Amino acid sequence: MKGRRVLIGVSGGIAAYKVCEVVSTLAKAGVEVRAILTDAAAEFVTPLTFATLCRLGAFTDKDFWEPNHGRPLHILLGEWAEVFVIAPLTANTLAKLAGGFADNLLTNTVLASKCPILLAPAMNTDMWEQPAVQRNWREVLTDGRYHAMSPGTGMLACDRVGAGRMAEPSEILAQIESLLYTKGDRDLAGKRVLISAGGTREYFDPVRFIGNPATGKMGIALARAALHRGAIVTLVHSITGEVPLLGVRSIALTSAEEMRQAMLECFTDADLTVMAAAVADVKPTEYHSQKLPKRSLPDALELTQVPDILAELGRLKQSHQKLIGFAAQTGDIVKPALEKLRVKKLDVIAANAIDKIGSGFGSDTNQAILINAEGKQVEIASCSKLAMAHRLFDFVMEG
Numbered sequence: 151m152k153g154r155r156v157l158i159g160v161s162g163g164i165a166a167y168k169v170c171e172v173v174s175t176l177a178k179a180g181v182e183v184r185a186i187l188t189d190a191a192a193e194f195v196t197p198l199t200f201a202t203l204c205r206l207g208a209f210t211d212k213d214f215w216e217p218n219h220g221r222p223l224h225i226l227l228g229e230w231a232e233v234f235v236i237a238p239l240t241a242n243t244l245a246k247l248a249g250g251f252a253d254n255l256l257t258n259t260v261l262a263s264k265c266p267i268l269l270a271p272a273m274n275t276d277m278w279e280q281p282a283v284q285r286n287w288r289e290v291l292t293d294g295r296y297h298a299m300s301p302g303t304g305m306l307a308c309d310r311v312g313a314g315r316m317a318e319p320s321e322i323l324a325q326i327e328s329l330l331y332t333k334g335d336r337d338l339a340g341k342r343v344l345i346s347a348g349g350t351r352e353y354f355d356p357v358r359f360i361g362n363p364a365t366g367k368m369g370i371a372l373a374r375a376a377l378h379r380g381a382i383v384t385l386v387h388s389i390t391g392e393v394p395l396l397g398v399r400s401i402a403l404t405s406a407e408e409m410r411q412a413m414l415e416c417f418t419d420a421d422l423t424v425m426a427a428a429v430a431d432v433k434p435t436e437y438h439s440q441k442l443p444k445r446s447l448p449d450a451l452e453l454t455q456v457p458d459i460l461a462e463l464g465r466l467k468q469s470h471q472k473l474i475g476f477a478a479q480t481g482d483i484v485k486p487a488l489e490k491l492r493v494k495k496l497d498v499i500a501a502n503a504i505d506k507i508g509s510g511f512g513s514d515t516n517q518a519i520l521i522n523a524e525g526k527q528v529e530i531a532s533c534s535k536l537a538m539a540h541r542l543f544d545f546v547m548e549g
């Protein structure tokens with residue numbers, strides 16, 4: 151994202167305080183950031199705070215009317231931006247966007263720009279659910295230029311729990327990264343994408359299990375990337391902790407057998423399936439429903455093979471469906487990946503060197519060699535898992 155240009159529009163809601171973190175994270179990643187504040191936004195967070203975090207400056211309506219910019223400020227900023235983010239988006243500014251109004255720097259810059267615009271509304275539940283607000287929201291989204299970060303449900307600043315909570319900074323940041331990558335293109339629009347994530351656990355009593363270090367980060371990145379490209383996404387995951395993905399159908403489970411059932415159920419409808427989960431290959435043969443006392447623990451554990459989900463999906467695959475696998479390997483990664491691609495009838499495999507620094511389990515970055523059924527290979531150098539997800543979808547869509 152280094153050197154890319156992101157314009158942040160802030161309208162007047164209390165959620166503006168969380169956008170400081172978005173700006174700070176972008177600036178630290180080397181992104182060129184500028185901010186526009188409405189007069190109401192400046193009541194919540196000062197332009198000085200945003201200007202300092204941005205490094206490149208924050209602008210208000212006072213600047214809009216200054217005669218010394220050379221060319222009009224809204225034209226300069228509109229032409230400069232590669233991605234425009236409006237967060238928080240107030241009911242008031244949303245109404246202006248829906249109507250095409252331009253009575254301040256922020257809304258003039260919207261009309262004087264052509265880049266994709268990411269909208270993150272935030273407001274009290276009664277405000278959000280107002281028919282006029284909902285009408286405006288539907289109206290703006292008919293314009294493909296706008297990308298929605300729909301608000302979530304949770305605790306609001308008025309001490310109420312309900313809809314209207316602004317998307318979290320981490321989600322906004324992820325979608326900015328996607329928009330910089332795709333330039334707003336939705337090449338997976340209407341496609342059903344099924345993704346598995348995380349590492350399964352095979353318990354032999356209520357507290358002890360066979361597992362692996364997978365965290366689900368690659369699968370979550372794939373789900374985000376697919377969602378940002380317009381897909382209808384289902385995420386089947388065995389991840390401990392919350393999966394905060396709004397707009398993704400999420401199925402939580404624990405064991406390989408549960409994952410098998412869920413994947414088989416969802417697979418029929420899927421256009422594209424990516425198996426990013428690390429599924430245990432074996433499970434303890436016996437399960438004890440009560441915790442075994444230490445003294446009763448066996449010296450050796452008898453194991454049984456678990457069904458190979460990916461191979462089963464490969465056998466069920468129809469010609470219109472695409473199936474993508476991951477091969478987490480150490481040492482020579484290409485040879486075993488090619489074998490897995492062929493045996494399991496995959497369309498694409500990502501050969502993943504898990505013994506390299508900044509790659510594989512738990513890390514935020516990844517590197518891989520992508521291989522398709524025709525034998526084409528592309529090496530992807532270390533990048534964020536979200537960037538890896540986009541490179542993978544590009545590779546699949548290019549054929």
Ligand SMILES: Cc1cc2nc3c(=O)[nH]c(=O)nc-3n(C[C@H](O)[C@H](O)[C@H](O)COP(=O)(O)O)c2cc1C
Nearest residue numbers: 161162163164188190191240241242243272273274
């Ligand atoms: C304390 C306080 C909190 C507010 N929070 C929100 C909010 O979360 N969402 C919203 O749409 N409006 C909120 N408003 C109302 C807007 O600030 C008001 O509609 C303003 O005119 C918006 O102007 P702008 O869209 O130009 O920024 C709040 C107002 C106050 C005084």
Ligand SMILES: CC(C)(COP(=O)(O)O)[C@@H](O)C(=O)NCCC(=O)NCCS
Nearest residue numbers: 165272273274305306307308314315316
């Ligand atoms: C205000 C806030 C950003 C607080 O988030 P936080 O709980 O993570 O600190 C979040 O609750 C939110 O996005 N709320 C929607 C806007 C809102 O509450 N407006 C005021 C209602 S009167």
Ligand SMILES: [Mg+2]
Nearest residue numbers: 428429430431
């Ligand atoms: Mg395996």
